Amino acid sequence: MRMMGASTEETGMRLVYLGILIALILAPSALAASSKDDDSVTYKDFTLTPGDRVDIGDYRLEMIEVQSLSDGIVVVKVSKIGGGLEEQRALLQNSPNNFDDGADEGGLTLTAVDLPDDRTAELRVEYLDRLGTPRKRAADATSVALRDMPKLEVKQTFDKTQVRVGDSIKVTVEARNIGLGLAQDVTVVNQPPMPEFTYLAGYPPKLKSELKHGDSDSAVFVLRAAQEGTVQVPGLEVSYADSRKKDYSNFSKPFQVTILPKSKPNLEVVVVPPVPMDSGGRGSMNITVINRGDAPAMMVDVRLVALPDGLEVSGVDRRFVKIAPGGEESYTVPVVGKSSGNYTINLKASYQSEDDILNKDTSAEIVVKGREYKYIYFLFVIPTVLLGAWIYKRYKEYKY
Amino acid sequence: MLNVLMLGVGQCGNRILDAVNKESFGGTSRLAKYYSRQKFPSRVETLAINTAVNDLKELRFTAAKDRLHVPNLHGVGANRNTGKQGFWDNRDMIMSEIERRGDFDLAFVVTSTSGGTGSSFSPLLIHELKKRYKNITVISVAVLPFREEGSIYLQNAAFSMRELMEVDADGLLLVDNQYLKRCSGDIASAYDTINTMVAQRLMFLIECLDSEMLSVTDLGDFKTVMSGGLRMGTMGFYQADKHSPSVKSAIENSFKPGSLLFPANIYEEAARAMVVIQGSKEYMDVDEITKEVEQLSGCVGHVFKGLVIKKGYPKVLSIFTLATVPEVEALYAQAARAIQEEKDRKQRAKKQLTDAFAHIEDLEEIY
Numbered sequence: 075m076r077m078m079g080a081s082t083e084e085t086g087m088r089l090v091y092l093g094i095l096i097a098l099i100l101a102p103s104a105l106a107a108s109s110k111d112d113d114s115v116t117y118k119d120f121t122l123t124p125g126d127r128v129d130i131g132d133y134r135l136e137m138i139e140v141q142s143l144s145d146g147i148v149v150v151k152v153s154k155i156g157g158g159l160e161e162q163r164a165l166l167q168n169s170p171n172n173f174d175d176g177a178d179e180g181g182l183t184l185t186a187v188d189l190p191d192d193r194t195a196e197l198r199v200e201y202l203d204r205l206g207t208p209r210k211r212a213a214d215a216t217s218v219a220l221r222d223m224p225k226l227e228v229k230q231t232f233d234k235t236q237v238r239v240g241d242s243i244k245v246t247v248e249a250r251n252i253g254l255g256l257a258q259d260v261t262v263v264n265q266p267p268m269p270e271f272t273y274l275a276g277y278p279p280k281l282k283s284e285l286k287h288g289d290s291d292s293a294v295f296v297l298r299a300a301q302e303g304t305v306q307v308p309g310l311e312v313s314y315a316d317s318r319k320k321d322y323s324n325f326s327k328p329f330q331v332t333i334l335p336k337s338k339p340n341l342e343v344v345v346v347p348p349v350p351m352d353s354g355g356r357g358s359m360n361i362t363v364i365n366r367g368d369a370p371a372m373m374v375d376v377r378l379v380a381l382p383d384g385l386e387v388s389g390v391d392r393r394f395v396k397i398a399p400g401g402e403e404s405y406t407v408p409v410v411g412k413s414s415g416n417y418t419i420n421l422k423a424s425y426q427s428e429d430d431i432l433n434k435d436t437s438a439e440i441v442v443k444g445r446e447y448k449y450i451y452f453l454f455v456i457p458t459v460l461l462g463a464w465i466y467k468r469y470k471e472y473k474y
Numbered sequence: 475m476l477n478v479l480m481l482g483v484g485q486c487g488n489r490i491l492d493a494v495n496k497e498s499f500g501g502t503s504r505l506a507k508y509y510s511r512q513k514f515p516s517r518v519e520t521l522a523i524n525t526a527v528n529d530l531k532e533l534r535f536t537a538a539k540d541r542l543h544v545p546n547l548h549g550v551g552a553n554r555n556t557g558k559q560g561f562w563d564n565r566d567m568i569m570s571e572i573e574r575r576g577d578f579d580l581a582f583v584v585t586s587t588s589g590g591t592g593s594s595f596s597p598l599l600i601h602e603l604k605k606r607y608k609n610i611t612v613i614s615v616a617v618l619p620f621r622e623e624g625s626i627y628l629q630n631a632a633f634s635m636r637e638l639m640e641v642d643a644d645g646l647l648l649v650d651n652q653y654l655k656r657c658s659g660d661i662a663s664a665y666d667t668i669n670t671m672v673a674q675r676l677m678f679l680i681e682c683l684d685s686e687m688l689s690v691t692d693l694g695d696f697k698t699v700m701s702g703g704l705r706m707g708t709m710g711f712y713q714a715d716k717h718s719p720s721v722k723s724a725i726e727n728s729f730k731p732g733s734l735l736f737p738a739n740i741y742e743e744a745a746r747a748m749v750v751i752q753g754s755k756e757y758m759d760v761d762e763i764t765k766e767v768e769q770l771s772g773c774v775g776h777v778f779k780g781l782v783i784k785k786g787y788p789k790v791l792s793i794f795t796l797a798t799v800p801e802v803e804a805l806y807a808q809a810a811r812a813i814q815e816e817k818d819r820k821q822r823a824k825k826q827l828t829d830a831f832a833h834i835e836d837l838e839e840i841y
């Protein structure tokens with residue numbers, strides 16, 4: 075088919091297949107159209123980059139730029155030799171645009187059928203047969219304006235997007251000239267500092283002041299996270315000018331960084347007291363120190379704070395140089411109950427984090443039974459049972 | 475020591491009996507049965523009899539062994555004929571349950587006159603008691619309905635009162651729900667108030683009859699009072715307090731309509747009376763008491779007087795039999811009207827149906 079012939083040049087295999095498909099679908103009507111007289115509408119697809127032109131009859135079509143790849147917008151300019159039409163328009167992908175009332179009325183109808191990348195658009199041009207064969211002119215013959223226009227793509231990246239307070243972040247700023255012209259006076263626009271960070275080194279970043287078509291440059295600076303929270307990092311602005319000193323600027327994409335609180339050790343001391351022992355009896359007490367935090371605990375000192383008179387306990391005081399997050403240390407010490415009673419013993423664990431000294435207090439009950447224990451118990455239980463039995467008896471007596 | 479039998483028959487009788495049992499616990503706390511003991515002035519046996527098992531279950535202070543369910547397949551439904559049949563069918567069971575409790579000198583049969591069970595059982599029960607216990611004194615405590623409770627209740631009250639009078643009971647103590655309407659708000663608490671009033675009077679009466687002190691009344695006196703006039707009477711009660719501990723006003727107050735259980739004008743309608751006064755010695759001014767009693771005797775045929783010295787403010791119980799009972803007469807007139815209306819209604823309904831059937835008299839079903 076004729077449109078197959080049109081899709082020449084650097085069209086990929088993908089387009090070929092698409093073309094065949096469209097051809098098959100349109101075959102009957104296309105044939106019908108071409109077999110009619112000269113007034114029938116026909117079309118042709120062109121793959122264009124900025125500056126490329128297509129001439130059809132008196133019409134000239136020029137591709138200006140792909141304005142937005144994600145939104146599917148391409149800007150074209152259509153003019154008519156001898157005046158009467160000179161219009162620049164943004165085309166939305168897949169919606170036909172009429173110029174001079176469209177192909178049916180002798181004008182043009184343009185549709186952006188595909189935007190393979192941010193410099194390429196595939197345009198469908200519809201026109202009356204009698205306008206003759208359209209001809210494409212590559213960009214080198216384009217307007218001075220386009221050839222001179224630089225365009226910087228700006229990127230700002232953090233080496234991590236989740237950090238803790240105190241962590242440092244390496245930020246890379248990169249500018250690439252994707253326009254045709256030379257970019258001059260390339261400058262990173264100074265922004266007010268973000269309060270969540272302290273700026274350590276390399277700020278404000280400096281880029282090469284001139285970037286040719288296709289060139290790029292990057293700079294690095296270092297931040298330190300200072301406050302926890304979720305931070306919206308705004309787009310970074312880079313300003314530049316073309317060879318005629320016209321100013322432009324472009325932004326990087328904004329993004330989010332999460333700053334978590336500083337990591338800390340957090341010790342838990344678990345004491346398993348001995349089973350109640352008789353006075354004079356022996357038992358053993360188990361002590362476990364667990365680091366439930368997310369930073370190592372250093373120089374962990376466990377000490378017995380106060381020992382009641384009726385108890386003998388030894389070997390509680392220990393030192394551990396380091397307990398890793400999630401790690402634990404456990405040991406057992408002997409206890410001797412000298413006289414009966416309920417005792418409370420207090421333990422203190424002190425330890426260090428990176429920049430702090432922390433303490434943890436724990437206490438445990440130790441029971442030393444006396445002889446009268448059981449007797450007291452029965453003194454309580456027997457009356458309760460008797461009372462219960464009495465109430466139940468009365469209840470039965472008056473329950474019908 | 476008196477042997478006293480108290481029977482509560484039917485729902486109303488059961489409840490008043492429960493109030494008596496509550497009084498015996500001291501009459502205050504709902505939980506008394508768990509920690510306190512029942513204390514009666516004499517040997518008192520209580521028995522609640524009913525065909526409705528739910529009414530028995532509702533009781534709180536009556537021991538389970540003192541609740542007697544008379545099985546009657548469909549209940550009694552305020553129909554006294556069904557009730558009587560139920561009594562005959564279970565007579566031996568009921569009487570043996572009573573006889574198991576030993577011998578008795580005095581029996582109270584507490585019942586409503588207007589319901590089904592109590593009003594039909596009670597006359598027959600009294601008859602049986604009289605037959606089986608030769609020397610027993612039987613007093614029925616009969617509760618009259620609210621007049622608005624409907625024609626069946628009125629009719630039941632009329633007929634059952636007549637039966638209660640015809641059997642050889644030794645007297646009838648009336649309690650009029652209508653008269654006690656002024657008690658308080660909702661029906662449940664009004665019933666409770668009435669029941670407690672009845673229970674207090676009965677407990678005090680037993681105590682007075684059984685007291686071994688001088689100058690007191692005994693069962694014989696009580697019988698004499700009850701056999702006076704129409705053999706129908708009622709009870710008044712008053713308890714003085716520290717604001718006015720005067721025995722004189724306590725006696726006068728116990729005669730007042732507000733203290734009675736049935737509307738009567740004591741000074742004009744009473745036939746015989748018994749007045750029992752209890753209290754600490756310092757309040758018991760004998761002269762004043764004598765004067766008050768003499769004043770009453772002037773209007774009433776005979777007045778028995780009892781004095782009981784017991785610590786506390788004066789407490790007065792007065793028992794009367796009446797020579798005329800306009801209120802009962804009014805109730806019979808009302809009942810008669812109600813029965814007549816009921817009859818007319820039935821006849822009208824019957825006629826209507828006959829007229830309706832007349833339409834198809836000469837016709838046959840066609841298919």
Ligand SMILES: Nc1nc2c(ncn2[C@@H]2O[C@H](COP(=O)(O)OP(=O)(O)O)[C@@H](O)[C@H]2O)c(=O)[nH]1
Pocket residue numbers: 483484485486487489490529550552586587588589590591592593617618619620623627651665666668669
């Ligand atoms: N004073 C008093 N009257 C009651 C009580 N319960 C029911 N009544 C009255 O008793 C009559 C109904 O009789 P009821 O004893 O329920 O019938 P029965 O159970 O079939 O004998 C009605 O006139 C009620 O107003 C009560 O607790 N106290």
Ligand SMILES: [Mg+2]
Pocket residue numbers: 485589
């Ligand atoms: Mg009832």
